[in-house]
Amino acid sequence: DFEDIFGDFSGIFDSFFGGNRRRTSGTRTTARRGADLRYDLEIEFNEAVFGTTKEISYRRNAVCGVCQGTGAAGGAGKTMCPSCSGSGQVRRSSGFFSIATTCPQCHGEGYIIKDPCRECRGAGVVEKRRVIKVSIPAGMEDGRRIHIPDQGDGGMNGGPAGDLYVYIHVRPHEYFKRSGNDIYCMIPIGITQASLGGEVLVPTIDNKTVKVKIPAGTQTGKVLRLKGEGVPYLNNNSRRGDMYIEIMVEVPEKLTPRAKALLKELSEQINENPSPQLRRLSS
Ligand SMILES: [Zn+2]
Ligand SMILES: [Zn+2]
Incomplete structure (x- = not known):
């Protein structure tokens, strides 16, 4: 699946820079899709022309194997947030007014994980190095990207994984x-x-x-x-x-003296013009 850089970049912009990559304090409980990741890969001119396979290594958030991504230890699961009683909002009185704000304990989810998984500290994901092979087809162009589904960050709380986008940069050739x-x-x-x-x-x-x-x-x-x-x-x-x-x-x-003599003789033979006409410049 090949797209150019300007394809749907605005759509994935959020998840590249912050978005759901940020780890919250282990109280998020809703399923969430993992972030899309970007990898910049430099290849040789001839590799782009004739195709190649490259091994790349990058860090991604993988679903935690201990809690299976729930973020909860020992299958405890989620419980109703005691601060907001599940409403996701808390009321604060300020003078005559009572203002509703997002609950700071559950971040508006209404639920918390009482006993967070120690492996992932409740995040449901752990950062892991991944090594994969990327096959680059013959005729690849500089600036294109290769879309690899499901190789981005793992999803939180059972959400689907994000995708990996490998951006291709082709080194220039000395002569071609x-x-x-x-x-x-x-x-x-x-x-x-x-x-x-x-x-x-x-x-x-x-x-x-x-x-x-x-x-x-x-x-x-x-x-x-x-x-x-x-x-x-x-x-x-x-x-x-x-x-x-x-x-x-x-x-x-x-x-050589002989070559010089031959060129002089040639010059006379072909009548080289000592006062040439002007020519128009090629723009
Ligand atoms: Zn875990
Ligand atoms: Zn709450």
Whole structure:
């Protein structure tokens, strides 16, 4: 189940930051769903492209095994709150007025746990480390999240568990850039390769080497496309994007006397213009 970051973030915002994660003093007795948890996972560029399995370790509130989440010791269960007689409210007189406020002993629940479980101090949950394997499908994109149901905090008093959201962060690659399912890279070629055309060997993201035909008269900035050498589609791994290779024509800097002489002769042959016309800037 993949959603983008902005999917329903506002809905789970509360439980991420406080909400029902906060442990109350062992007097809550109603069933409550566990909080959703967020885990930020950084993966390599190629792991996102071809998929991987990662082991993650995080802390979550698990249902207490001693009291089975009731928070009460020895099966004592809940009893009516003596402060408010079960109404959840207490009255305080202030001058002529009598003001009803939420009962401080039971927090408005009307019931308390008389003998709290010693393992969880009445909370019904205990914090435990959990290790799970997260499978990341091929074609995963930076910023997406993986929804893992029921792996968030355990529910209180028999409530359902929350969910775990694993947010994926992809480390950049040294040479390859990605846009959707397409891969971009740049390769340098020599001036004679560019002018005469030829073949060069280019590495792909699968660590393959493919032969790429350079047409005669190729200029710097020309982009060549390799069909199907891009990123697998997330929902259809047999389909892949394309690879785009930007050509950079590299001028030789270290010249032997012979190379210098040949270039001078070449310059005369091709009539290089000593007063070139202005060109429009590419924006
Ligand atoms: Zn317990
Ligand atoms: Zn009370």
